[in-house]
Amino acid sequence: MEINRLGVDLAGLRLANPTMLASGILGLSAESLGNIVKTGAGAIVTKSVGLKPRKGYPNPTVVQASCGLINAMGLPNPGINEFIKEIREAKNFDVPFIVSVYGFSAEEYVRVAKKAVDAGADAVELNVSCPHVGETGSEIGQNPKLLAEVVRKVKTVVEKPVFVKLSPNVTNIAEIAEVTAKAGADAITAINTVKAMAIDTETAIPLLSNKIGGLSGPAIKPIAVRCVYEIHERVKLPIIGCGGVTNWRDATEFLLAGASAVQIGTAVAIKGPNMFKSIIRGINAYLKKKGLKSVKEIVGLSHCS
Ligand code: SIN
Numbered sequence: 001m002e003i004n005r006l007g008v009d010l011a012g013l014r015l016a017n018p019t020m021l022a023s024g025i026l027g028l029s030a031e032s033l034g035n036i037v038k039t040g041a042g043a044i045v046t047k048s049v050g051l052k053p054r055k056g057y058p059n060p061t062v063v064q065a066s067c068g069l070i071n072a073m074g075l076p077n078p079g080i081n082e083f084i085k086e087i088r089e090a091k092n093f094d095v096p097f098i099v100s101v102y103g104f105s106a107e108e109y110v111r112v113a114k115k116a117v118d119a120g121a122d123a124v125e126l127n128v129s130c131p132h133v134g135e136t137g138s139e140i141g142q143n144p145k146l147l148a149e150v151v152r153k154v155k156t157v158v159e160k161p162v163f164v165k166l167s168p169n170v171t172n173i174a175e176i177a178e179v180t181a182k183a184g185a186d187a188i189t190a191i192n193t194v195k196a197m198a199i200d201t202e203t204a205i206p207l208l209s210n211k212i213g214g215l216s217g218p219a220i221k222p223i224a225v226r227c228v229y230e231i232h233e234r235v236k237l238p239i240i241g242c243g244g245v246t247n248w249r250d251a252t253e254f255l256l257a258g259a260s261a262v263q264i265g266t267a268v269a270i271k272g273p274n275m276f277k278s279i280i281r282g283i284n285a286y287l288k289k290k291g292l293k294s295v296k297e298i299v300g301l302s303h304c305s
Helices: 030-038 080-090 106-118 144-157 173-182 218-234 248-257 266-271 275-289
Strands: 008-010 013-015 019-021 043-045 062-065 068-071 097-101 123-127 162-166 187-190 194-196 213-216 239-242 261-264
Touching: 019 275, 030 043, 030 080, 062 213, 068 218, 068 266, 080 097, 080 106, 097 106, 106 123, 106 144, 123 144, 144 162, 144 173, 162 173, 173 187, 173 218, 187 218, 213 218, 218 239, 218 248, 239 248, 248 261, 248 275, 261 275, 266 275
Parallel strands: 019 043, 019 261, 043 097, 097 123, 123 162, 162 187, 187 239, 239 261
Antiparallel strands: 008 013, 062 068, 068 213, 194 213
């Protein structure tokens, strides 16, 4: 009989395998997110949702860079009151459904997170790392005092796991992870995009309407692996690796660095959701070849060398 090596426990959530859809990919509708579930993803994270509807930035909001994408969408979303309908529908998914939340104050994070959980979200992921919208995202995640306040306040009202997605655009991500852990977070997602820009050489005009955006995709994978490694050395919380995963080897590298699960974003946007199947199969074959019985056995293994 084939052993089930792939199941993971993540801060109280049970995932059938360690892959997750990263926030921001394939929109906000329960229908499109449900299609990802069918491809085998172990959990789903929604695009970030705030208290009020937000249009986001005008086009262009995404440009291709070598080895990745630079995006500045500007957190477009319908607002939590409208999004609640999708959360109620997604409650029927047979994988954990995690709502990504942002706010312009600790109180806003609290209100959005509570509404998401009351509507049926299995967990929330606090976006304290979007690198290009003022007064939220990384402006909170780069400020230890504000970050701790947001996490602490959300934890006092939300009875489901609280994940916190950190920015790589800081001097010392392990220190920020420690602040997050002390404030009561249940898990850390590392990392959001790396602050970046691109300029048209003919017109001398920045390509994104917002000028500055965030780089994702294979170009940032080594940065993300380093961040996971440093966080694992510093805090005991489960870590979810994110940044540039395109195949099972990338995913395995994150697990070896200390991640308990891995989010996939840009590769799904570019190559489509069938990525999940091949990554899951590859991790399983790797564990089998090494004679291991569970993903847990390789989490953080690179720290032993
Ligand atoms: C966006 O909506 O602009 C991206 C969100 C993020 O970078 O976290």
